[in-house]
Each structure stands twice: as structure tokens, then as C-alpha cells.
Amino acid sequence: MTLLKNLCTKIGSGATPRGGKDSYKSEGTSIFRSQNILDWRFSKSGLAFIDDMQARKLENVSVQMGDILLNITGESVARACTAPCNLLPARVNQHVCIVRPDRAVLDSDYLLCVLLSMKQQLLKLASSGATRQALTKEMIENIEIDLPILSRQKEIVSPLVAIQREIDVLNRTNGYLYEMLVGLFNELVIDRDSSNWTNGSLLDIAEYRNGLAMQKYRPDQDDRGLPVLKIRELREGTCGPESERCSSDIDEDIIVNDGDVVFSWSGSLLVDIWAGGKVGLNQHLFKVSSSKYDEWFYYLWTDHYLGRFISMAADRATTMGHIKRSALKQAVVKIPDKRSMANLSRLFSPLLDEFIANKIQSKQLEHLRDALLTKLMSGEIDISKVEVPTPPNSHLCD
Numbered sequence: 001m002t003l004l005k006n007l008c009t010k011i012g013s014g015a016t017p018r019g020g021k022d023s024y025k026s027e028g029t030s031i032f033r034s035q036n037i038l039d040w041r042f043s044k045s046g047l048a049f050i051d052d053m054q055a056r057k058l059e060n061v062s063v064q065m066g067d068i069l070l071n072i073t074g075e076s077v078a079r080a081c082t083a084p085c086n087l088l089p090a091r092v093n094q095h096v097c098i099v100r101p102d103r104a105v106l107d108s109d110y111l112l113c114v115l116l117s118m119k120q121q122l123l124k125l126a127s128s129g130a131t132r133q134a135l136t137k138e139m140i141e142n143i144e145i146d147l148p149i150l151s152r153q154k155e156i157v158s159p160l161v162a163i164q165r166e167i168d169v170l171n172r173t174n175g176y177l178y179e180m181l182v183g184l185f186n187e188l189v190i191d192r193d194s195s196n197w198t199n200g201s202l203l204d205i206a207e208y209r210n211g212l213a214m215q216k217y218r219p220d221q222d223d224r225g226l227p228v229l230k231i232r233e234l235r236e237g238t239c240g241p242e243s244e245r246c247s248s249d250i251d252e253d254i255i256v257n258d259g260d261v262v263f264s265w266s267g268s269l270l271v272d273i274w275a276g277g278k279v280g281l282n283q284h285l286f287k288v289s290s291s292k293y294d295e296w297f298y299y300l301w302t303d304h305y306l307g308r309f310i311s312m313a314a315d316r317a318t319t320m321g322h323i324k325r326s327a328l329k330q331a332v333v334k335i336p337d338k339r340s341m342a343n344l345s346r347l348f349s350p351l352l353d354e355f356i357a358n359k360i361q362s363k364q365l366e367h368l369r370d371a372l373l374t375k376l377m378s379g380e381i382d383i384s385k386v387e388v389p390t391p392p393n394s395h396l397c398d
Contacts, residue, residue: 005141007111010100012137013072014061014092017054024048029055030090032063032083034071037096038236039116040164040369041171042069042084045235050091058091061098066108068099070115072135075232078122080115082108097140109161110153114145117377156376156383163369170362177355181348185300188344189334196337202305202328205335206290206298208263209253211281214246223248229256229279231264238276238363246280254281258363259356261288261299266322269310271303275359284322296348297341305331 017023028049035046067083073095092098101111126133219225227239228246256262256279263271266284281287290298309323336344375381
């Protein structure tokens with residue numbers, strides 16, 4: 001076992017630019033925050049930028065290719081991913097630690113897998129200090145890891161790298177599919193002027209079923225229950241071991257399955273198609289469905305109004321911004337005539353079906369990756385007996 005501080009050329013967190021959020025710009029040098037760091041992957045959601053002057057002041061926390069980004073405070077403590085190459089140059093704030101391996105002895109992908117495999121240990125460590133969950137520089141430096149030779153490190157994590165590459169391809173494909181769906185929807189529905197079409201509202205084309213306060217519906221002793229889908233889980237696209245659970249005996253209308261549209265109408269407003277398995281819907285989220293119209297139609301119309309809803313929620317925000325059901329009633333939609341709808345569905349439905357299938361496959365691969373992680377890192381599975389395809393690029397940096 002070797003101490004991490006002896007295997008890295010840098011272990012250190014950043015700082016919030018002077019002026020706080022007011023210093024963030026729409027472009028410039030990226031600054032990575034805890035909300036951007038998810039397990040295995042970097043999220044661009046809420047990505048902030050700073051100007052050249054602020055970037056120079058934070059030069060000592062510049063991110064380099066191959067760096068591992070580790071969250072060290074708050075609810076997201078112990079999450080880790082590889083720094084995204086396409087967003088460099090970048091800096092980190094005080095909630096994110098740069099862990100830079102010495103490439104001569106420690107492979108970057110191996111280091112990431114080590115940190116992810118010991119997440120529960122890191123969470124326990126973070127809770128051992130003061131009142132706030134936090135990993136200190138000293139804690140990270142004194143992490144002990146097994147250190148096989150460099151070639152063996154790469155061999156051990158090669159299946160995980162290959163699976164993650166497949167996940168990345170599916171996610172990128174879905175990014176293109178989403179852009180295509182929105183572009184076609186704007187062209188063929190939003191901007192189309194047809195006298196045969198009628199006007200309605202979002203409430204005319206779909207049912208927006210609110211969730212329940214699931215703390216009132218805990219599973220019985222003999223009931224394993226269902227994971228509870230909250231805003232956080234919707235944002236991250238998955239329910240983890242720490243997610244709350246609710247009774248399995250809840251109304252079917254409150255159960256969300258793969259492929260269902262979910263709309264968070266309070267707090268962090270977002271619309272997405274769920275692919276994280278069967279879950280119970282918490283309050284502050286709508287399950288969106290329709291007995292009259294195809295899924296592409298009500299999903300894209302709801303998504304179309306998301307920007308307006310976010311602005312409305314921000315205007316009335318006190319502690320947590322939200323929209324009222326009346327906003328759905330006031331959201332005007334164009335409803336095509338029967339023939340036009342059939343023609344549009346022949347175009348949109350296959351694209352959305354592929355989008356959903358990719359999301360589900362991506363989640364299945366994530367489960368496989370996570371199941372393999374501890375077994376590979378502990379040596380329970382002998383990698384020499386596993387035939388692994390070589391990914392296009394052997395590094396997890398994207």
C-alpha cells in the first residue's frame with residue numbers, strides 16, 4: 001500500500017473568484033464547481049466562466065489533461081471524474097480538489113477507479129470531522145492504495161474504460177438526437193402556419209400528475225420498496241444507494257418507469273425522459289402522459305416552454321422557485337389536424353424511440369460498470385481471463 005501523496009504531483013482545491021457568483025461570465029475560462037462533478041462523468045449543467053483577470057489569480061489551480069476532479073464538501077462529497085479535455089483551460093473552486101497523478105507511476109484512469117471504488121470509505125472519512133461533511137487535503141494525501149506496475153494498472157481498468165466509452169458514445173448520440181428533435185419540432189410545428197390546426201394548452205394535450213410527499217409512504221418491514229425519484233435524482237438521471245425509498249404499494253399513476261416523461265416544476269426546473277428504473281414519484285415533480293397524443297408531441301411541447309417556466313419561477317422565487325398549474329394552462333400549443341399528426345408521428349416517433357433506447361442502454365451499461373468496479377479493483381475478478389475490446393481512445397478524458 002502506498003500513500004496517495006507520494007504518487008501525485010498535485011493535490012489541492014481552488015477558490016471562489018472574488019465577487020462570488022457576480023464574477024461569473026457567459027464565456028471565458030471555465031471554472032469547475034461541485035455541481036459539475038458527477039461519478040464518472042462531468043456535467044456541463046450550470047458551467048460557469050471567469051474573465052482573464054480572475055483566471056490569472058487562480059493560475060495555481062489550473063486544470064490539466066488527465067487530472068482527476070474530486071468533490072470535497074457538501075452532499076456531493078466523494079464524487080469524482082476525469083477533467084474534460086474539451087473545456088480546458090479551466091480552474092476549480094474551493095469545493096473541488098485537483099488530484100494529479102504522477103504519470104510515471106500512476107495511471108489516471110486507475111486513480112479514478114480507485115477513488116470511485118472506495119467511495120463509501122471516503123464518505124465515512126468526510127463525516128468524521130466537523131459538523132459539515134468535508135474531505136481535507138490531509139485526508140486525501142493519506143489515502144492508501146494498491147500500486148501494481150503501470151501496465152497492470154491499465155490492464156485492470158481496461159474493461160471499465162471500454163464500458164465508459166460505450167456510455168459516452170450513447171450519450172453523445174443522444175445529444176445529437178435531441179438537437180435534431182428540437183430543430184425539426186421548431187421547423188415543422190412551432191414555426192408552421194396552418195389553418196387546419198387548432199390551439200390548445202399543455203393541459204389539453206397531456207396529464208401532469210403530481211407526485212406525493214413520499215416520507216408519508218415508507219415501505220413496511222417486509223417491503224423492500226421503491227427508490228424515490230426527487231429533483232436531485234432526476235437531475236442526475238439515477239437513484240443511488242442513498243436515495244430514499246417508498247412503499248411498493250402506491251398508485252400506478254405515481255410510479256415512473258423507463259421511458260416516462262418527468263417534469264420538475266419546483267426548485268431546479270427541468271424536463272427529461274427517465275431511464276433509471278422503476279421509482280416512486282416525489283412531490284414537486286410531474287409525471288407527464290397522454291391517452292390522446294404520442295409522447296414526442298407532449299414531451300417536445302413541455303420542453304419548448306421550459307425556458308419560460310424557469311424565468312417565471314425565478315421571478316417569484318423566495319426560498320425555492322416554482323411554477324403553478326395555471327402556467328401550464330396558459331402555455332399555448334398548436335395541435336395538428338389528424339392527417340398532419342400522423343405524418344409528423346412517422347418522423348418524430350422513431351427518433352424519440354431511439355433516444356429512449358439509448359438512454360436505457362446507457363443506464364444498463366452504468367450498472368454493469370459499477371458492478372465490475374469493486375470486483376476488478378479488489379482482484380475478485382482475474383482480468384487476465386477476460387477478453388476486453390480496446391476502446392477507440394484508452395483514456396476516459398473526453
